[in-house]
Amino acid sequence: QSALTQPASVSGSPGQSITISCTGTSSDVGSYNLVSWYQQHPGKAPKLMIYEVTKRPSGVSNRFSGSKSGNTASLTISGLQAEDEADYYCCSYAGSSTPFGGGTKLTVL
Amino acid sequence: QLQLQESGPGLVKPSETLSLTCTVSGGSISSSTNYWGWIRQPPGKGLEWIGSIYYSGSTSYNPSLKRRVTISVDTSKNQFSLKVSSVTAADTAVYFCARQDIVVVVAATFLDWFDPWGQGTLVTVSS
Numbered sequence: 001q002s003a004l005t006q007p008a009s010v011s012g013s014p015g016q017s018i019t020i021s022c023t024g025t026s027s028d029v030g031s032y033n034l035v036s037w038y039q040q041h042p043g044k045a046p047k048l049m050i051y052e053v054t055k056r057p058s059g060v061s062n063r064f065s066g067s068k069s070g071n072t073a074s075l076t077i078s079g080l081q082a083e084d085e086a087d088y089y090c091c092s093y094a095g096s097s098t099p100f101g102g103g104t105k106l107t108v109l
Numbered sequence: 110q111l112q113l114q115e116s117g118p119g120l121v122k123p124s125e126t127l128s129l130t131c132t133v134s135g136g137s138i139s140s141s142t143n144y145w146g147w148i149r150q151p152p153g154k155g156l157e158w159i160g161s162i163y164y165s166g167s168t169s170y171n172p173s174l175k176r177r178v179t180i181s182v183d184t185s186k187n188q189f190s191l192k193v194s195s196v197t198a199a200d201t202a203v204y205f206c207a208r209q210d211i212v213v214v215v216a217a218t219f220l221d222w223f224d225p226w227g228q229g230t231l232v233t234v235s236s
Contacts, residue, residue, distance in 0.1 A: 051222035097169060099171075103156065
């Protein structure tokens with residue numbers, strides 16, 4: 001069982017916005033602004049999309065944004081595109097460890 | 110740019126030890142600004158952090174795997190390695206290595222994001 005809880009799946013139509021949640025505890029997400037998000041297409045290595053809750057690496061579309069409230073972090077993708085269909089994972093510092101969430105499959109309808 | 114490449118046997122027998130190496134190119138493994146991590150993904154399942162190491166040899170491990178896992182670093186070869194002992198079919202997975210950024214605040218180190226990642230290597234545990 002993952003230390004961080006994500007919905008198993010979310011879906012949206014092209015052009016819409018979706019949000020993926022990542023719920024932890026006061027020992028991880030709630031205590032540190034060290035949440036990162038990864039996109040993984042089938043058969044590929046994960047790709048960093050968001051780090052330190054809200055920061056976007058160079059080259060990542062500004063359609064991707066991150067936020068946090070209490071023990072829950074969120075990844076929002078606006079203007080959904082077919083290429084956004086993938087698995088998404090959150091990760092948080094948790095006191096000398098860095099567990100991942102269980103992952104969320106995003107389907108673009 | 111920085112690149113990582115995993116290498117090692119693709120097939121390991123049950124009860125034996127799984128050994129993998131990650132070779133870092135395009136940068137030094139002796140960087141003071143990051144750790145080096147191992148993450149695995151069983152077929153059809155999610156990502157699991159295994160552990161991370163600093164160039165000095167300081168390590169952090171997933172508590173659920175700590176008893177069976179050893180991560181080491183060889184700065185002369187710009188490599189770091191993973192050993193998982195007493196493997197079972199549940200250890201069958203794609204194993205990734207990655208650079209892990211850190212945040213240092215008043216001598217305390219906090220593990221942060223992973224980037225870049227290696228392409229991953231599938232290790233199957235079977236007799």
